[in-house]
């Protein structure tokens with residue numbers, strides 16, 4: 502590609518600012534169009550960010566522009582429609598996390614990306630966290646033997662979201678979709694995306710329903726979720742997440758194998774910049790040992806900019822997607838299963854009747 506990569510941003514709220522700042526650092530890219538369904542918001546965003554970009558009040562106008570790629574930065578529920586429309590208009594897409602709010606939507610997004618031959622990358626900047634990649638290397642080294650159990654997730658004593666994140670009609674869910682999606686993606690990335698079979702889950706909304714914590718009487722999402730997940734081959738996983746609790750931790754994350762184990766100490770959940778300790782356990786000539794692995798100190802960010810830069814690089818080089826949506830389908834099956842299981846009060850089957858290509 503010999504011209505600068507022409508970028509559009511769909512949805513100009515909070516996280517669009519981080520996208521704009523990241524694109525601004527890439528000499529080969531320029532934001533040429535922005536849109537938001539709230540009239541005037543895109544134009545105000547362009548002015549605020551100092552962009553020489555056309556501003557639209559609907560995605561249709563933006564998608565008719567000469568663009569190579571778009572960032573989808575809408576609330577979760579609109580990821581599906583905005584992404585599918587952009588792919589069908591021939592644009593490559595970087596969609597913010599979570600990929601979608603249901604497995605069916607995620608599957609359709611992946612199928613449309615395949616049929617249009619466009620890149621569909623998902624905004625999990627956690628994939629560039631050095632500590633997460635160290636944990637992945639430890640598991641992939643094979644020294645732990647067969648993995649049989651993962652315990653992951655986490656929570657905050659107080660960390661309730663606000664705004665559009667509290668409305669199911671916009672966010673699709675609460676803490677599980679908002680921060681739980683990072684824990685699930687990170688754990689699945691570390692262990693290589695095995696296929697889930699079933700999920701048994703429960704959710705709670707004690708903080709959300711309590712006006713002492715949330716003034717918005719229309720807030721209708723969960724602030725807590727817990728699940729037990731079975732995978733093909735016998736691996737099991739425990740997941741727990743919360744935006745708030747009357748405690749300071751839900752414990753460390755654990756990866757247990759037949760010959761070794763890995764403990765990750767996390768703050769607020771498993772994800773970008775949250776791992777504060779990593780310990781590897783194994784027997785040496787029959788004696789149980791533990792080794793503290795060197796973790797990078799939290800606080801030195803940069804992974805967000807990297808996810809945007811890697812997306813632009815993929816667009817310019819013709820792919821593949823740096824964080825492929827197709828790889829995230831098993832995680833989406835888990836998320837979807839958590840909400841279905843919690844609603845039905847029983848374990849649900851999360852196997853895809855249509856096998857992935």
Ligand SMILES: NC(=O)c1ccc[n+]([C@@H]2O[C@H](COP(=O)([O-])OP(=O)(O)OC[C@H]3O[C@@H](n4cnc5c(N)ncnc54)[C@H](O)[C@@H]3O)[C@@H](O)[C@H]2O)c1
Pocket residue numbers: 511512513514515516517536537538539542560574575576577579583597598599624625626664665679
């Ligand atoms: N990767 C990260 O670190 C990170 C951090 C925060 C949020 N996010 C994700 O980014 C997304 C947006 O979050 P936010 O905090 O920016 O929300 P926000 O509510 O601040 O902004 C969303 C914007 O999208 C607009 N919008 C809604 N529907 C639209 C549509 N169909 N077409 C165009 N515009 C539309 C809204 O009017 C709003 O201006 C969410 O999916 C969230 O999970 C990611």
